[in-house]
Amino acid sequence: MPNKKILIVGGVAAGTKAAAKCRREDPNAEITVVTKDQNVSYAGCGLPYYIGGAIQDRAQLLARTVDELTATLEINIHVNHEAVSCDTAKKTVRVVNLADKSETEMPYDALVIATGAAPIPPRGKGAELGNIFTLRDLSDTDAIKALVVGGVKNAVIVGGGYIGLEMAEAMHANGAKTTVVELMDHILPNFDGIIALLAQKHLREKGVEVITGEKVVEFKGDSGVVAAVVTDKGKEIPADIVVWSVGVRPCLKFAKTCGVKIGVTGAIEVNKKMQTSVPDIYAAGDCAQSVNILTGKPAWIPLGSTANKMGRVAALNICGIEKEFPGVLASSIVKIFNLNAASTGLSVAEANEAGFDAESVILAGNDISPYYPGAKMILLKLVADRKTHRVLGASLIGAGVVDKPVNILVSCITLGATLEQISDMDFAYAPPFSTAMDMVITGANVLLNKMRGHIGWTNCIDVKKRIEAGEKIQILDCRKPEMFDDGHPAGAINIPWGQLYKRAGELNKDGKVAFSCKIGQSCYSAILILQARGHDNLELCEGGIAVYPYEVEKKQVEIARE
């Protein structure tokens, strides 16, 4: 039997992964990679960090060079070559050398489309001006880097997704006054609202302007380069540089010449073996559609991690080893200055739409033992199904470690864990690494408590909305007076913990009392005790003051004047 010809179009994550895995599974195969780029296997997710300066050495962005891949894996790599069309009957691909425009016809036994995704291009009046960028590859990166190194006064980032926020931080690190403009009512549109509000608060504290609910509709120029952006509400923001990061779209130009079916998400439809609708043609990576494990519905979540897994699964099936890719949870994680934010699975709304009966809870706590140096706060919002107690989703934010709990929860969600199962997991514990009861365990326990419904639950966003709507709610902050004075929700009264039972007469008799403390833990016990004594109007403010995303009120301290 002649050696199998495997042709891969695209050479970043999915493409090179598929090539390497095919080599390992079939040492005799003829493996060819064709890519429009100058490079293969570059670190697409690392580009903002190089622009911001966290990564100093550009060479670090090239995971593997063409020479390395060629020498070690015996793969034929054609950079600066574009696959322009496919003859699926003859099983050949027409490839153009972009340097000399010469054409080749490359045969395949198996073809992998790994053409990735590209940023949605800037739109609006003046979008053709200079210094308006999108970020996809090393050439975009080099152009942006050159400009910011030269000195940029005002940067505008259009789009507050994670690439937008990473670029905002990179611009700020280069000394630019930076503004993020987000169309939706909060940044991180795929994240939970409270997480996003806390991220916005942090960005503003760091000096990054955040504008939400506005759309950039026009670019004003000066000598052919951008000078300002204008929003649909008429706001004009000075900008020497604009990074347009409103999202990406799958690159389907080549795929369409293959006649492969496009899915409802707009990406290439594949089955779990990464096979397209056309025999012997596979798709993998950011151009391919996936499925949400929890809802069973098509999902398109372009990410380097998923691209690698898809590339591997395609390679295994091409080489005769049956393997299915089960799908994604839409997990994501982002560093925003000193905060880390992560998300996986479904929100309450998404879960209910998918037929679950979802409940959630917010809690705050330490990432490691509070007495060990370096302990930092994290906030966890956990979502589970009321009927089965199966955990369905999680969002986290904080200065502390969030990648660990989110990934523990990724495995729990994937494997169908219930809150009860999580509650007893034997996580490795020592003070430098975690608390004795890990945050994930406490989250499961608190959500189970909430589901029992024996007390009322609320949260600071909900309380604010209800008070604004005219509801009579007394906010009780039961921390120590010095903590209260240092910052508390507007209008709150303070009865410290130790005096609570004696001073219970001061609590509102009519209307509700929203109980708050540092992280919401202590009030739980207090409410249970007071409830047993006849107070039936108490509500626990989930997560306590730790998750309060608004401006706090401070005690007016009189300063003696000389």
Next chain:
Amino acid sequence: MPNKKILIVGGVAAGTKAAAKCRREDPNAEITVVTKDQNVSYAGCGLPYYIGGAIQDRAQLLARTVDELTATLEINIHVNHEAVSCDTAKKTVRVVNLADKSETEMPYDALVIATGAAPIPPRGKGAELGNIFTLRDLSDTDAIKALVVGGVKNAVIVGGGYIGLEMAEAMHANGAKTTVVELMDHILPNFDGIIALLAQKHLREKGVEVITGEKVVEFKGDSGVVAAVVTDKGKEIPADIVVWSVGVRPCLKFAKTCGVKIGVTGAIEVNKKMQTSVPDIYAAGDCAQSVNILTGKPAWIPLGSTANKMGRVAALNICGIEKEFPGVLASSIVKIFNLNAASTGLSVAEANEAGFDAESVILAGNDISPYYPGAKMILLKLVADRKTHRVLGASLIGAGVVDKPVNILVSCITLGATLEQISDMDFAYAPPFSTAMDMVITGANVLLNKMRGHIGWTNCIDVKKRIEAGEKIQILDCRKPEMFDDGHPAGAINIPWGQLYKRAGELNKDGKVAFSCKIGQSCYSAILILQARGHDNLELCEGGIAVYPYEVEKKQVEIARE
């Protein structure tokens, strides 16, 4: 119905947790805690870090004070009181006030034994000398701290378990020349051998002497205090201070007066509701026996994390809410200077003994994206069952993050995950937090590759043993020449990657060739390619040079002399 009387003997982790949870579940109960100690709820796991100086403020070690617990949870706490006996027919406990020796008879409807565990006391000639310590509570801590702050030249730690190693680091931090003496053939006896060897190497690099396979049998004194320890092999080691940390035993003095059944592990036998053999008597924490989730056999793994969970389960059942504690995986984690080491589940030997058909693999990699600042190496040894591909155990060590992967694997093991399931998990990925293919995923993939058995697998310990036994093995290091010159396994030859296929004629024809590279990844592809070309004597050295725990050989560089 009169209020339920809940009596808890012991006030550290399990005791205070049970008390607090009982209060929350039954706001009207009369809850009493009796403890011999001066304090409740202190951070037992934090003591070595306070002695070493990482934790500066002693007050940090007291999680909650008696006053706080009393005021907020309305619990009666009697410190410095000893529960001396129990009348299970009358349901009363006799309690002695250790200050004035007065006695009280305390009634109970439910009794929780949470008396914990205590260190095995020093044995051997001269064990009664001064400055020989065990570490259990704050008074031990204060005595050790006072001594080391005054200045200690030579410290000997007897026992190389995790408390021993934490104390070795604490002694070293105080400027003492520190020696660890371990009876078994490696420190961290519950950890995998290669992990332990790497830990030993690191300790020695940091200046801590490690002696294994020797037993301390005698203490020599000077003016009533210890001056040296003597081992069974006649080694005499100077010691101004000795910390005896060979393990702990459950504290059963009070439990025995209750007539509760003691289990095969020597701890109190309980069912999954934490009920002892005597009605209305529960046990929780370090004095109580558990079960290994994977083997179903009794296990006694005294740890603060488990104690908290057990205390909570006991409280729920006492308050009429049925809840079972499923057991433990024997997860543990320890910081050893700049290394982190963790372990969970079963080793290959333990798994096979429990009826599994276990296989393992060792691999090395980065904790976060290698191009992002701060990326560090970690080593993972993963154990799974050949028949079901179910993951059974994991050990990790490295300068990088190990608490995240070990706890992901804890959830995977608890939930019965297969390697295939882990392989596709949608872990949250961004360069500051992880690699695109998380180490846990790569581990699952590599172990699946190994189980397919299409190439030979070995590791550096195995190769060393076989060469010492006379087997003819060529060690091939295929890294770049400069990396090879900087340190390679003794006797290795170097053919760099890029030249491998051309120079394949230099490989041994008879005997085996053990292939090694930086982390063992590149050789996998190389072996597959060479095997397809007729080389059938190749073995992959798992984990590569990264896991080599012995002294490396360096290239003799000739230095020009003037």
